[in-house]
Amino acid sequence: MTVKTQANEATREKIMLAATTVFLAHGYEQTTTRDISKLLGISQPALYHYFGDKEALFVAVIKRVGHQVFSDMTDILAQQYAQPIDQLTALTTVIVTRHPRDVFTLIHGSFATLSAESQQQLGRVFGHDYVMPITHFFEQVAVKRRENIDARMAASFYITSLAPLFGSFHALDDNLNMTARIQQLLDLIFYGVSER
Numbered sequence: 001m002t003v004k005t006q007a008n009e010a011t012r013e014k015i016m017l018a019a020t021t022v023f024l025a026h027g028y029e030q031t032t033t034r035d036i037s038k039l040l041g042i043s044q045p046a047l048y049h050y051f052g053d054k055e056a057l058f059v060a061v062i063k064r065v066g067h068q069v070f071s072d073m074t075d076i077l078a079q080q081y082a083q084p085i086d087q088l089t090a091l092t093t094v095i096v097t098r099h100p101r102d103v104f105t106l107i108h109g110s111f112a113t114l115s116a117e118s119q120q121q122l123g124r125v126f127g128h129d130y131v132m133p134i135t136h137f138f139e140q141v142a143v144k145r146r147e148n149i150d151a152r153m154a155a156s157f158y159i160t161s162l163a164p165l166f167g168s169f170h171a172l173d174d175n176l177n178m179t180a181r182i183q184q185l186l187d188l189i190f191y192g193v194s195e196r
Helices: 003-026 033-040 044-050 054-077 084-098 103-108 116-140 151-160 178-191
Strands: none
Touching: 003 033, 003 044, 003 054, 033 044, 033 054, 054 084, 054 116, 084 116, 084 178, 103 116, 103 151, 116 151
């Protein structure tokens, strides 16, 4: 690999890291390429040299983060847990750790301004990297689902129910650590608000 190629790869990686930080913190709409360029101390044309536009950069970021989430969750699914709820807690921790914002809102909230091709790409990332591992959990573990709820439906519902773990607007008890907050949310999802 030539020195120029190495420098290009290093710059591309720096752009990806900065864009990941900004997009995951603020979302697609609230992020500008100027924000990312300023964070890196490079010009916007330099950024566009590596990524054609903001949309292409956002898709690249979501693909990368999705791949990391999928890899981490696959590792968790390969492990044995004493209780299924502990495994689901670990899977959820991966999502919360990788995303400072609600992942469903981050991805699907960007659709209004993205091209149809980008929407399809992100839909595939969401389905494969987020929904599929949780679906696998619901297929494989000893969690008895209602007859009319298949594993993919359960996984989709579960992921879209994680919003209280992100931010403070709909937050659960802020005095609890994240694991306890996840467990509290799991209890609400599985058992509702009525007394058992």
